[in-house]
Amino acid sequence: MPVTAVVGAQWGDEGKGKIVDTLAAHADMVIRYNGGNNAGHTIQNRYGTFRLHLLPSGIFHPAAQCIIGPGVVVNPEVLLAEIAEVERVGLPARGRLWVSDRAHLIFPHHILTDELEEAARGGSPHGTTKQGIWPVYSDKAARIGIRLGDLAEGAHLAAQLAFIAERKTALLQAAYRHERVDAAQLLAACARWYEQLGPYIADTHPLVQEALRGDRALLLEGQLGVMRDLDWGLYPYVTSSTTLPGGACAGAGIPPYRITRVLGVAKAYTTAVGAGPMPTELRDETGDRLRELGQEFGATTRRPRRCGWFDGVAARWAAEVAGFTHLAVTKLDVFDSFDVIRIAVAYRLGDRTLHAVPHTAAMARVEPVYEELPGWRRPTQGARRLGELPVEARTLLRRIEEIVGVPIAIVGVGPGRGDVIFCQEGWA
Numbered sequence: 001m002p003v004t005a006v007v008g009a010q011w012g013d014e015g016k017g018k019i020v021d022t023l024a025a026h027a028d029m030v031i032r033y034n035g036g037n038n039a040g041h042t043i044q045n046r047y048g049t050f051r052l053h054l055l056p057s058g059i060f061h062p063a064a065q066c067i068i069g070p071g072v073v074v075n076p077e078v079l080l081a082e083i084a085e086v087e088r089v090g091l092p093a094r095g096r097l098w099v100s101d102r103a104h105l106i107f108p109h110h111i112l113t114d115e116l117e118e119a120a121r122g123g124s125p126h127g128t129t130k131q132g133i134w135p136v137y138s139d140k141a142a143r144i145g146i147r148l149g150d151l152a153e154g155a156h157l158a159a160q161l162a163f164i165a166e167r168k169t170a171l172l173q174a175a176y177r178h179e180r181v182d183a184a185q186l187l188a189a190c191a192r193w194y195e196q197l198g199p200y201i202a203d204t205h206p207l208v209q210e211a212l213r214g215d216r217a218l219l220l221e222g223q224l225g226v227m228r229d230l231d232w233g234l235y236p237y238v239t240s241s242t243t244l245p246g247g248a249c250a251g252a253g254i255p256p257y258r259i260t261r262v263l264g265v266a267k268a269y270t271t272a273v274g275a276g277p278m279p280t281e282l283r284d285e286t287g288d289r290l291r292e293l294g295q296e297f298g299a300t301t302r303r304p305r306r307c308g309w310f311d312g313v314a315a316r317w318a319a320e321v322a323g324f325t326h327l328a329v330t331k332l333d334v335f336d337s338f339d340v341i342r343i344a345v346a347y348r349l350g351d352r353t354l355h356a357v358p359h360t361a362a363m364a365r366v367e368p369v370y371e372e373l374p375g376w377r378r379p380t381q382g383a384r385r386l387g388e389l390p391v392e393a394r395t396l397l398r399r400i401e402e403i404v405g406v407p408i409a410i411v412g413v414g415p416g417r418g419d420v421i422f423c424q425e426g427w428a
């Protein structure tokens with residue numbers, strides 16, 4: 001059975017949640033392997049509309065085991081609220097949701113530090129989600145993080161928290177003249193989290209190994225997209241985890257050779273939230289139209305998303321770096337009323353033509369070279385086979401395949417679970 005990594009091919013928010021919710025009908029296990037509740041994965045299905053921040057998007061399929069892997073950073077309050085949300089619609093998480101005891105905890109001082117540092121940047125913030133993502137991954141790398149498994153280790157935890165509170169107080173007061181971090185408060189919060197989350201905390205390794213040994217169907221649900229990968233994204237306008245499928249090897253515990261398919265998810269246009277270069281951004285009526293028609297407002301922060309044409313250079317680059325075997329192109333239906341659609345096929349930088357993503361500073365200066373295709377001016381939402389799409393829509397999809405160099409397996413024609421066209425065998 002396939003082990004499929006579902007990876008954002010752009011700047012995040014490509015529709016990974018909807019694709020995972022759709023594919024999970026045939027999955028035995030769905031694993032989140034990176035990031036934290038900076039994610040906002042929107043799902044519309046018969047249970048309602050949800051914006052999942054931490055729970056794997058397979059949670060709506062009772063037969064699927066859901067794992068939050070060691071590479072994820074966990075805000076316990078957000079996780080508890082999300083468990084309650086799915087239980088309210090009649091989907092118990094107990095016994096099929098497991099959070100790795102190796103995953104790191106996000107504390108209030110991580111969130112505070114993220115907020116204060118963004119404020120300290122004055123007029124040029126990075127535009128983080130302010131969920132404490134870089135501070136918690138920094139602590140992990142500095143080896144002063146607290147992991148979920150530590151919640152069970154009373155004496156060790158108390159000693160660690162005392163040290164952390166002292167160090168964080170010193171830093172917060174020196175850097176931001178902020179109040180102190182209180183060790184007793186941290187310890188009390190940990191006791192509460194352990195009481196409520198204890199039944200979900202486990203060593204997830206044997207579960208994943210058993211699934212691999214049993215040749216089960218696994219979905220590895222990525223967070224964010226390649227352009228915001230810590231190593232390969234537009235640093236420093238990136239997140240602090242690996243958004244590539246390789247991240248799933250470390251972040252979920254999957255040997256690289258066991259990943260059989262890498263599905264890059266891309267919108268038929270481009271969006272971004274937060275700062276940094278986005279060559280095809282449209283600061284005009286067309287950009288506003290994409291935002292309105294595509295309802296492009298952040299699932300986590302509700303910020304209006306920056307919108308622009310499909311960036312074929314960035315997508316091709318993402319396909320190379322992440323090794324996509326297949327593409328899912330979402331939101332084709334958003335173009336239903338467009339007369340003309342553009343795709344960036346190269347960048348101009350001075351007198352040079354680029355076909356790859358350059359260093360961030362150069363990326364901020366490139367000018368996209370566009371190709372123009374006709375629109376179709378017909379609704380596509382009801383289409384379930386490629387042949388039901390207007391010929392212009394199929395031409396656009398074929399051009400995207402050619403430019404990115406990867407076959408399209410799935411096309412999204414609406415926000416709901418069933419609003420897809422499967423273009424290849426083995427995906428439906």
Ligand code: GDP
Pocket residue numbers: 008012013014015016017018039040041042043044294295299330331332333334411412413414415416419
């Ligand atoms: P994710 O973070 O990659 O899961 O994506 P988000 O949920 O943040 O943003 C994607 C948005 O597009 C959500 O509002 C989805 O409901 C919506 N969406 C996903 N696929 C499609 C599609 O094919 N058509 C339309 N119209 N909306 C879609």
Ligand code: IMO
Pocket residue numbers: 008011012013014038039040041126127128129130131133134222223224225228237238239240272273274275299
């Ligand atoms: P999903 O999984 C879109 C962006 C932020 C900011 C940068 C760093 O829903 O695709 P961070 O809080 O991680 O330190 O922010 O990354 N960002 C996202 N953009 N979708 C997301 O997640 C994002 N998670 C973070 O806007 O530019």
Ligand code: MG
Pocket residue numbers: 012013014039040041042299
């Ligand atoms: Mg999102």
